[in-house]
Amino acid sequence: MSARRQLHLGLFIYPGGHHIAGWRHPTVAADTIASAGFYTEAARAAERGKFDLFFVGDMLAAREKDGRIIAEGGLNNIDSISITSTIASVTERLGLVATLSTTYNEPFSIAERFASLDHLSGGRAGWNIITTQNDDAAYNFSRTSHMEKSRRYERAQEFVDVCRALWDSWDEDGARHRIDHAGEAFRVAGPARLPRPPQGWPVLVQAGGSPSGMEFAASVAEVIFAAQGSRENGVVFRKAIHDKMALRGRAPESLKILPGLSPILGGTEAEARRKEQELEALVVPAVAIWILSDQMKFRLYDYEPTAPLPVAAIRASGSNFTPRVASLLDRAEAGGISIRDCAAEVARSRSHGSFVGTPEQLADHMQLWLDEGACDGFNIMPAYFPAELDVFIDEAVPVLQRRGLFRRDYEADTLRAHLGLPVPPRRRREG
Amino acid sequence: MSWNTGDLFCKNAAIGLSSQIVTIVSFRSILIKSAIAPRPYGRSGFHQHTDGVSRILVHLTASLCSSGFRPAGAGAASSIAEQYRAMARTAERGLLDAVWLGRDAQWPLDALPLLGSLIVVTERIGLGGLWRIARAEPFHVARVFATLDHLAGGRTALIVGLPGEGPDDDQFAHAPALTPDDALERAGELIDVARQLWDSWEDEGWLLDVATGRFADPDHVHPIEHAGRFFAVRGPLNPPRPPQGNPAVVFEVGIDPPALALAEADVLLLSCRSQEQAASLRRRASPAQRILVNVMPILGITALEAQRRADALGRIPFEAMRFVGTPEQAVDLFAARVQNGACDGFNLMAAGLPEDLEQIVDVMIPIGRARGVFRESYEGVTLREHLLLPRPRSRFSA
Numbered sequence: 001m002s003a004r005r006q007l008h009l010g011l012f013i014y015p016g017g018h019h020i021a022g023w024r025h026p027t028v029a030a031d032t033i034a035s036a037g038f039y040t041e042a043a044r045a046a047e048r049g050k051f052d053l054f055f056v057g058d059m060l061a062a063r064e065k066d067g068r069i070i071a072e073g074g075l076n077n078i079d080s081i082s083i084t085s086t087i088a089s090v091t092e093r094l095g096l097v098a099t100l101s102t103t104y105n106e107p108f109s110i111a112e113r114f115a116s117l118d119h120l121s122g123g124r125a126g127w128n129i130i131t132t133q134n135d136d137a138a139y140n141f142s143r144t145s146h147m148e149k150s151r152r153y154e155r156a157q158e159f160v161d162v163c164r165a166l167w168d169s170w171d172e173d174g175a176r177h178r179i180d181h182a183g184e185a186f187r188v189a190g191p192a193r194l195p196r197p198p199q200g201w202p203v204l205v206q207a208g209g210s211p212s213g214m215e216f217a218a219s220v221a222e223v224i225f226a227a228q229g230s231r232e233n234g235v236v237f238r239k240a241i242h243d244k245m246a247l248r249g250r251a252p253e254s255l256k257i258l259p260g261l262s263p264i265l266g267g268t269e270a271e272a273r274r275k276e277q278e279l280e281a282l283v284v285p286a287v288a289i290w291i292l293s294d295q296m297k298f299r300l301y302d303y304e305p306t307a308p309l310p311v312a313a314i315r316a317s318g319s320n321f322t323p324r325v326a327s328l329l330d331r332a333e334a335g336g337i338s339i340r341d342c343a344a345e346v347a348r349s350r351s352h353g354s355f356v357g358t359p360e361q362l363a364d365h366m367q368l369w370l371d372e373g374a375c376d377g378f379n380i381m382p383a384y385f386p387a388e389l390d391v392f393i394d395e396a397v398p399v400l401q402r403r404g405l406f407r408r409d410y411e412a413d414t415l416r417a418h419l420g421l422p423v424p425p426r427r428r429r430e431g
Numbered sequence: 432m433s434w435n436t437g438d439l440f441c442k443n444a445a446i447g448l449s450s451q452i453v454t455i456v457s458f459r460s461i462l463i464k465s466a467i468a469p470r471p472y473g474r475s476g477f478h479q480h481t482d483g484v485s486r487i488l489v490h491l492t493a494s495l496c497s498s499g500f501r502p503a504g505a506g507a508a509s510s511i512a513e514q515y516r517a518m519a520r521t522a523e524r525g526l527l528d529a530v531w532l533g534r535d536a537q538w539p540l541d542a543l544p545l546l547g548s549l550i551v552v553t554e555r556i557g558l559g560g561l562w563r564i565a566r567a568e569p570f571h572v573a574r575v576f577a578t579l580d581h582l583a584g585g586r587t588a589l590i591v592g593l594p595g596e597g598p599d600d601d602q603f604a605h606a607p608a609l610t611p612d613d614a615l616e617r618a619g620e621l622i623d624v625a626r627q628l629w630d631s632w633e634d635e636g637w638l639l640d641v642a643t644g645r646f647a648d649p650d651h652v653h654p655i656e657h658a659g660r661f662f663a664v665r666g667p668l669n670p671p672r673p674p675q676g677n678p679a680v681v682f683e684v685g686i687d688p689p690a691l692a693l694a695e696a697d698v699l700l701l702s703c704r705s706q707e708q709a710a711s712l713r714r715r716a717s718p719a720q721r722i723l724v725n726v727m728p729i730l731g732i733t734a735l736e737a738q739r740r741a742d743a744l745g746r747i748p749f750e751a752m753r754f755v756g757t758p759e760q761a762v763d764l765f766a767a768r769v770q771n772g773a774c775d776g777f778n779l780m781a782a783g784l785p786e787d788l789e790q791i792v793d794v795m796i797p798i799g800r801a802r803g804v805f806r807e808s809y810e811g812v813t814l815r816e817h818l819l820l821p822r823p824r825s826r827f828s829a
Contacts, residue, residue, distance in 0.1 A: 021644065030639045034581035034670060036551050060570065062669040067654040069636075069667060072644045078670045079578035085547025086582050089516060106566050108602040109541075116541035120512040120548050139665035140570040189601035193539040284644045 007370055007406050008256050008377030008419055010097070010225070011046040012055040013039060013083070015075040017384030018262050020291060020347045021282035023074050027387040033075055036086055042385050043087035046094055049393035050407050052418040053095030053126060053203075054087060055225065055379055056080035060104065061136035065290065065301065072284040080128075081113055088121040095415030097126035097205055097223075103152055104132060104141045107162035108188055114202045115167060115194045123198030123414035128205040128225065131156050131213075134294070153212040158183045160204065160220050166192040167201050168426045177428065199416045200423040209237060209323050217255070218244030222421050225379050226259040227352050229327045234259060234374030237323070256376040256419055259369075260352030263362050264383050265391045272356045279383060280344065288343035295325050295346055305340040308332070324352070352381055359395040367405055488804045489765045490776025490818060491527050491796075492557075492700075492723055495519070496535035499784035500727060500751070501744050511538050512548055518785050519549045523556040525792030526806050528817040531681070531700070531778065533561025533590055542590070543575060550583045557814030558583060559681050563592035565614060566603050569624035569662055576678045577629060577670040585674030585813035588698065589625075590681040593618055593689065617661045619691045622680065624664050627655040629677045630825040631667035647671075653827045675815050676823045686712060696720055697820050700778050702751055709773040721818050723778040724768070725751040730758050730790055744782055751780045758795035766804045 015033040016023025023030050032038045043054050058080050063073035080098035088096055096117065100110055110127075118125035131152035135145055165179040169191035179190030206213065206221035209228070217224050218241055228234040234257075242252040264279070266272030285305060293300040297319040303310065309332040321329065332342055355362055369375045382388040400406035412418055494500070495518050497511060515532075522530045530549075533542035542560035549558055560579070562572060572589065580587045594614035609617060636651035655666035682692035683700045686708045692699065698721045703709050709724050716722055729744065731737030734756050741755040754761055765777055781787035799805040811817055 023639075023646065024641045024644055030641050033639075034578075035584065036582040039582070040551055059669055060574070062652070062667050064654075064667070067656075067665060069647045069649050069652040071638075071647050071649050074646050075671070076669055078581070079575045081544055082547045082575060082578040082582055085544035086550045088512070088544075089548050089550075089552050104568060104571070106603060106606075109566065112539075113541045113544060117544045119538075119540065120544055122510065122512070139663075141568055142661075142663040144663075185605065187604035189604065282644065287644075 004404050005370065005376075006404070007366060007400060008052045008258060009049070009406065010053045010055045010095075010258055010377070010379035011042065011049075011051050011389065012057070012225075012260065012379045012381045013042050013385070014057070014381070015078065017388065018352075018381040019279050019383035020074060020287055021279055021284070022382075022384035024282045025279065025384040025387075028384050034078060038385065039083050039087055040090045042389060043091050043094060045386060045389050045393055047091045049397045050410060051094060051380075052377070053097050053415055054084065054091075055097045055126075055128065055205075056083045056099060057128070058099035058101065058130060058132075059137075060101065060132060061134060061140055063290070063294075064136065070287060070290050072287045073290065074287075081117065084125070085117055085120060088117070088124070091124075093410045093413060093418075094124065095126055095203070095418055096121055096124050097128050097203070097415075099128035099130055099207075101130050101132040101137075102156040102159040104137070105159075107159045107186055108166065110159075111163040111166040111192060112194060114163070115192065115197045118197035118199055118202050119194065123416070125197070125199065126203035126205050126223065126415055128207055129156060129160060129216075129220070130207055133208075149210065150212050153216045155185045156216060157219065158185050162186050162188050164201055164424075164427070166190055167196055168428065170194075170196045171426070172196075196426070199414055200426070203415050203419065203421060214241060214244065217241060218250070219248055222255055223419065224255065224257045226257050226375070227322055227324045228259045228374065229324045229353065231369055231372060231374045233323060233327070234369060235372055238373055238375065254421065256421075258377045258379045259375050260381050261366075261378040262352055262354040262381040262383055263392055263396070264354070264356045264388065265359055265362060265395060266356075267358065269357050269361065272358065276356045280347075283344065283347050285340060285343065288347035289339060292339070292343040292346050296321070296329075300339050300343075303339055305343070306338050308336045309339050309342050359391075359399050362396050363399040363403060363405070366400065367403065370405065489769050489799070490721060490723060491525070491765075491779065491805060492529045492531060492559075492776070493518075493522050493527055493779040493781065493788060493791075494531045494534055494700075494725075495522075495788075496784060497538040499782050499787060500534075500780045501782040511540070514785065515545060515549060516552045518788060519553050519556065519558075521785060521788050521792050523553050525788075525796045526800075526809060527556060527779075528776075529557030529559050529586075529588060529814055531559040531561075531588075531590060533592070543579070546579060546587065547582070550579070550586075553586075555586070555809040555812065555817075557586050557588060557679070557817055559588035559590050559679070559814075561590040561592050563596065564618055564621050565592075565594035566606060567621065569621045570628065570664055570668075572621065573625040573628035573668055574670060576625075577668055577673045580673035580675055580678045581670060585815070587673075587675070588679035588681050588814055590683065590700075591618070591622065591692075591695075593682075593691070615689060615691060619695070620659045620661050622691070622695050624655070624657050624659070624662050626677055627657055627826070628664070628666055628668040629673055630823075630827055631655050632672035633825040633828050634672055634676075635828075637671040651827070672825065675813050676825070679814050679818065679820060684712075688712070697815075698723060698818065700725055701774070704752065706768060706771065706773045709768070710771070713772055713774055719820070721775045721820065723776045724774045725780055726754055726777045727751045727780045727782055728754045728761050728787070728791060728795070729782055730754075730756070730761060730787070730795060733757065734760070740782075758791075758798050761795055762799040762802060762804055765799070766802070 057077040059077040063070045084096040084098045176191040181188045205223040206217040207225040264276045298314045311333040546558050546560035633651040638645050657664045679697040681698040682696045686703045702725045729741045737755045
């Protein structure tokens with residue numbers, strides 16, 4: 001019997017929790033959400049649960065409106081390299097994925113930062129490559145508005161090319177080679193100052209499902225952190241990525257797609273629903289509408305919350321929408337859903353997939369996605385930490401393991417090995 | 432010109448550049464037993480400072496690197512991460528104020544993830560990381576160090592690597608070239624913006640009021656709206672105000688530091704050759720700044736043994752002073768230098784790591800502690816507290 005295809009699991013950490021009101025949950029020690037203990041506790045739990053990786057996002061601006069911080073907005077992502085390097089010292093096997101933007105960084109510096117994390121963690125580093133889409137960030141980096149999206153991805157592609165060349169610039173025997181990169185955005189001579197990372201390169205992760213993002217992922221990514229609203233969309237997306245990879249001569253196994261999934265679990269479905277309602281009661285409506293505005297790049301807080309979502313005006317604003325947002329726009333257009341109700345939906349998981357039910361039901365859900373080809377695993381986004389993470393690990397992971405859907409123990413020490421990805425061969429540029 | 436001019440005990444200690452090593456003639460034993468008794472710098476002496484605050488006499492920190500600062504050190508093959516963790520724990524066992532990261536020629540790791548990797552394996556010691564800021568963005572610098580300072584509970588320091596060092600311009604050839612003066616001006620503006628961003632949250636800004644759902648008080652969180660020659664930054668920062676207010680800011684300098692370092696430093700790590708040079712900088716700097724003199728202690732159970740070791744090491748490839756002698760002599764010299772107002776303490780750049788640091792911690796520091804020269808326990812929690820640096824208030828606070 002051939003081995004069953006198994007799930008890969010990431011744990012996506014967030015200060016307090018992924019639910020916008022998660023930090024207010026009675027089980028959360030709110031005053032610890034920026035302390036090392038908050039992150040090390042979650043990381044140790046993830047390693048106990050045999051997760052492939054620990055995932056930290058990035059946000060280069062406070063949650064604000066016209067320069068004024070949102071009072072009830074909660075803490076967003078603080079620096080991901082600081083967090084992953086901190087937890088590297090309390091874990092042994094867990095992969096460590098940090099998010100850094102190619103729009104506001106320098107390739108030489110970033111190649112060195114990830115090489116360092118990979119050396120320090122014994123080959124467990126991953127880089128979630130983002131191009132940073134919010135204008136708020138632009139204002140913090142001496143820009144007046146954000147770089148247009150396709151240009152951002154051109155820069156990202158060249159940025160990654162430079163990083164890979166730098167990681168490849170040392171031979172096994174310590175001989176070093178200049179890279180002499182001269183491109184549109186960067187001129188970098190190389191070589192790196194550090195030996196090649198243990199994994200060759202950190203695992204390259206991409207998040208986001210826009211058309212240019214998909215092209216970039218098909219070319220570069222080894223993991224996609226996806227935001228697919230439905231299983232059907234997941235199947236279509238994964239197939240589309242595999243097709244684009246084939247055009248580039250890449251095998252489908254060389255990329256793992258992990259949609260975000262925010263579970264709220266209960267011993268019974270009713271209990272899980274009750275937990276969800278308790279959380280929703282903690283949401284400040286204005287914050288939910290702010291999040292929706294942020295996702296739609298449209299100032300919905302200037303409208304009456306009870307009014308229907310102004311779909312036509314939002315579409316006319318010309319933004320590129322993520323698949324989740326596009327799907328919400330379609331449903332709101334068909335059903336006349338109010339701004340407030342749309343906001344409540346995204347507040348749940350900041351527009352990623354959510355699941356409310358029992359651990360068995362969750363396992364069914366995950367199995368179906370895996371078996372129908374909608375994903376290769378999930379990036380788990382607990383509503384709040386650590387209690388909801390512990391429930392997932394103690395109740396859902398054993399079900400997945402019994403069904404042969406998930407590893408019972410680690411079989412390797414590096415993130416690449418957990419994901420079944422090979423160490424990339426050194427590539428030497430021809431002079 | 433020599434460091435030991437006028438020293439109380441220069442007869443017993445030999446210090447100076449490798450070219451001016453004086454043979455040591457003292458063979459005093461440094462058995463711990465004999466070290467317990469004398470207490471020439473007890474609490475009734477100058478341990479009590481004029482400001483009425485009880486403070487340790489000599490601040491000690493250590494620069495860490497993978498095999499020591501001797502020329503062409505032989506690096507151990509074991510995990511680089513474990514080597515650093517062990518050294519940081521050793522330094523903490525010695526109750527040092529801080530360890531400094533980012534000057535490792537053999538393993539030039541990025542100091543930021545390296546600093547992060549030491550946070551949860553230590554509890555009290557300060558952790559400083561070098562950031563070469565020639566191509567950096569102030570928002571990144573402020574945000575990363577705010578994050579690290581939160582994770583470490585207020586134990587971090589930013590070591591500012593000024594333009595003109597580190598990876599050469601070939602790695603950033605696409606960036607507009609700046610004259611040295613402009614590069615320094617940019618660095619100054621970067622530090623100013625980073626400090627504004629750390630201040631953008633007043634202490635009162637972070638409410639975390641679970642009952643009302645108010646996590647922040649917008650009246651106490653401020654956009655900075657900086658518009659300068661090199662940067663335009665709106666703010667506020669997304670991590671709240673760091674536990675130390677501003678993480679300590681450190682510059683590594685020679686005897687003629689740039690004005691920027693003198694203006695901005697909380698700590699100056701000084702490479703110099705004489706006590707007069709150190710004292711001269713001590714006079715120019717603010718009393719609120721700490722000046723720590725880089726020193727490579729080459730210790731031996733006997734002075735002769737120390738000298739043999741020094742001879743074997745040969746020349747040091749950089750301008751740190753070298754001390755050759757017994758641990759007792761080192762303690763006495765450090766105490767005298769601080770007493771004479773030449774500096775506030777010393778930054779140890781061990782010739783061989785980890786072994787020299789272990790020797791310093793296990794032998795020299797207990798001797799100094801018994802004499803009231805080094806602290807007996809960490810009295811504070813944050814690095815600023817170890818260094819007796821005040822915690823700055825936000826510039827936005829009334």
